[in-house]
Every structure is written in C-alpha cells, then in structure tokens.
Amino acid sequence: MNHLIARLKDCTEKYRKVITSEISFYELPADLSNNHEYTPSYKLENDEWYSVSEFSKKEFCNEFINNKPDTTAYKLLDKADPCNVIYLCALQDDAIYFQRVFKHSVLERKRVVFLGDEITVKENPKHIVLSDIADAIYIINDDKLYFRKLESITPIFRGIDTLYREATKEEVNEFLERSFIRVVDEYGVEKVGKANRQRIAMAIEKFNQLEEEQQHEIFEYTDMYYPQLEFDGTAFTVRNEEDMKYLLYGLEERYYTTPATNEKRIANSIRNMPENK
Incomplete structure (x- = not known):
C-alpha cells in the first residue's frame, strides 16, 4: 500500500495522513539516471536531475527518511488543514516522494456547471493539486536524493541550502x-x-x-x-x-x-x- 502524508505548520501534531491507497501518487521519472551530484556551478539541462549521495547521513536529511514513520499513528487530514500544509510526502514502493505545497496549490474555486438547460454555480471544496513530477525523490536502496530546484526543497530539508551558501x-x-x-x-x-x-x-x-x-x-x-x-x-x-x-x-x-x-x-x-x- 502507498501512503500520502501531509506535513503541517503551526500544529502540535505536525503530521496528518491524507490517504492510503493502492494507486501511485507520483510516477518515477524515466530520466532519473541522468543525474549529476549537486554543485552550484552547474545548471541542469531539461532532462537532467541533481542528486545528493548518502543522503541519510547528511545533517539536513528529512525525518521521513531517517525514521520510517508509523502511518497508523497519524490522524486524518481534515477540511480545515489544507491551508496549513507545507509539503506532501508519499511513501511509495522503494521510494519516497516529496512535493512542496504553495498557497496557490490549495484551490477553492467556484465553477459554472451546465446540466442540460440548467446552469448553476457550485463551489468546489478545498483541494491540493498533485504535481506530475515530485519536487524531490529519495530512492531508499541507493540512499540518494534527486531534485531539480534547490529553492523548491529548502522548506522540506531544513539546512540543505548550505549546499549553495553565500559568503558571510x-x-x-x-x-x-x-x-x-x-x-x-x-x-x-x-x-x-x-x-x-x-x-x-x-x-x-x-x-x-x-x-x-x-x-x-x-x-x-x-x-x-x-x-x-x-x-x-x-x-x-x-x-x-x-x-x-x-x-x-x-x-x-x-x-x-x-x-x-x-x-x-x-x-x-x-x-x-x-x-x-
């Protein structure tokens, strides 16, 4: 089974279970093998990824990676929580997928519905849009993290921006x-x-x-x-x-x-x- 977990901000219990399902939340990109160990002087081509080897040993490693979470202990995400979600984490097969959640990713919009001759306006419930490709992918057996934009994953892996630091x-x-x-x-x-x-x-x-x-x-x-x-x-x-x-x-x-x-x-x-x- 695959598990989708939400990491919340400003909450005593910072994790919520979103859903457990047999379906895959994210797909493993076919071009993941085309990766380069991260260095700030190199800019990726469209079909390339950055990587960080031996990621579990790094100080900025995520707790989902170092400590396999007990998903049964988490409360379910309720309708009041989506706006507080910082990122999503999908425990799926032999990989862990991470997606940062921005405010514009949490949608709550009205829509015009055409039913025969009747036209009505309905309000959608809040929902989070899953990206086609995760912001970061951790391959468990390789102990390797893959990503494309460092700035997108800094809220997920606190301290990882030291890979591209500024001089003091x-x-x-x-x-x-x-x-x-x-x-x-x-x-x-x-x-x-x-x-x-x-x-x-x-x-x-x-x-x-x-x-x-x-x-x-x-x-x-x-x-x-x-x-x-x-x-x-x-x-x-x-x-x-x-x-x-x-x-x-x-x-x-x-x-x-x-x-x-x-x-x-x-x-x-x-x-x-x-x-x-």
Missing part, C-alpha cells in the same frame, strides 16, 4: 581586502549582492588551493579575456557589482575560446568532465 559578511570583507583587489567608488561589503556573495563562496575555496604561480596565471588570464576590468599587473580595480562578477568569472576560469570559430565566450554552467579510462 566576514568572508566578503576578507575577500575584498585581498592584495589583488582594489575597491573604489564606495563599493564595499554592504553593496555586494546575493549572487556575488554566492560566487565568492565558491571562488575563494578553489582559489585558496592554488599555488602563487597559478594565481598569477589566473590574473593574466582574466585580464586577457576581460580587459574592461582595470588591471595594473598587481590588482584589479573593482568599482561595482558588474566588475566583481567578471572578476569572479575569471577566478573560476569561466572564460574560453572556441577552437573552430575562435569566439571568446563565458561558460554559464560548468562541471568537471569524467576522466578517460
């Missing part, structure tokens, strides 16, 4: 004080936006692993591909968010030249290629 104020300040950066025109920590704080968090980890000679090669490479960013041979002048973005693109080595047409481009998404066997 202290880290940003330390980064701006590096000898190869010259900040001017009142640009500073408070003006570094969310996107660049995320790029800084990724860039500093990789950059700190480079030898001094490699760091200088990165500076020359960045100057060659993006000469609009003022560089005096020692430091880059950063005046605004745009300058910071293109400097960080350089530190991440996102610039490249196509071999046939000799076009200079910026990689919007990057991942390491597998080594030849």
Whole structure:
C-alpha cells in the first residue's frame, strides 16, 4: 500500500495522513539516471536531475527518511488543514516522494456547471493539486536524493541550502581586502549582492588551493579575456557589482575560446568532465 502524508505548520501534531491507497501518487521519472551530484556551478539541462549521495547521513536529511514513520499513528487530514500544509510526502514502493505545497496549490474555486438547460454555480471544496513530477525523490536502496530546484526543497530539508551558501559578511570583507583587489567608488561589503556573495563562496575555496604561480596565471588570464576590468599587473580595480562578477568569472576560469570559430565566450554552467579510462 502507498501512503500520502501531509506535513503541517503551526500544529502540535505536525503530521496528518491524507490517504492510503493502492494507486501511485507520483510516477518515477524515466530520466532519473541522468543525474549529476549537486554543485552550484552547474545548471541542469531539461532532462537532467541533481542528486545528493548518502543522503541519510547528511545533517539536513528529512525525518521521513531517517525514521520510517508509523502511518497508523497519524490522524486524518481534515477540511480545515489544507491551508496549513507545507509539503506532501508519499511513501511509495522503494521510494519516497516529496512535493512542496504553495498557497496557490490549495484551490477553492467556484465553477459554472451546465446540466442540460440548467446552469448553476457550485463551489468546489478545498483541494491540493498533485504535481506530475515530485519536487524531490529519495530512492531508499541507493540512499540518494534527486531534485531539480534547490529553492523548491529548502522548506522540506531544513539546512540543505548550505549546499549553495553565500559568503558571510566576514568572508566578503576578507575577500575584498585581498592584495589583488582594489575597491573604489564606495563599493564595499554592504553593496555586494546575493549572487556575488554566492560566487565568492565558491571562488575563494578553489582559489585558496592554488599555488602563487597559478594565481598569477589566473590574473593574466582574466585580464586577457576581460580587459574592461582595470588591471595594473598587481590588482584589479573593482568599482561595482558588474566588475566583481567578471572578476569572479575569471577566478573560476569561466572564460574560453572556441577552437573552430575562435569566439571568446563565458561558460554559464560548468562541471568537471569524467576522466578517460
């Protein structure tokens, strides 16, 4: 039997049983095998999934995964509960499916009904629309979570957003004080936006692993591909968010030249290629 459970907010008993049935609430996607271990620098194609291996060992693992719930102990969801549902969890076969529930997913609308010559207006009861594809799928035997949008599952797996963290104020300040950066025109920590704080968090980890000679090669490479960013041979002048973005693109080595047409481009998404066997 398959079980559909609702996780509620602001309730003493936070779980409710929705229904137990032999039917499947969600289908297992055929393209699930086309997955990539999550990294914020890689953007999915339409037929791809992110994955997190050994998910049950992660601090942000969900209680439905770590502790198999006793569905017989849950009260049934009643008509007053749908607006308080945060997400749905389907215990189905060898997988657990999760769907985030937004306010617009809980429908209560009037409809015009045509019955022969009679036309009436009826009010639908509240109902939650099940998505065709779940927001996250956990395969029990593989201990692996699959998803497509990290922001969609952060309320389900509290703390999973650390996979795509922003640099802290202290880290940003330390980064701006590096000898190869010259900040001017009142640009500073408070003006570094969310996107660049995320790029800084990724860039500093990789950059700190480079030898001094490699760091200088990165500076020359960045100057060659993006000469609009003022560089005096020692430091880059950063005046605004745009300058910071293109400097960080350089530190991440996102610039490249196509071999046939000799076009200079910026990689919007990057991942390491597998080594030849």
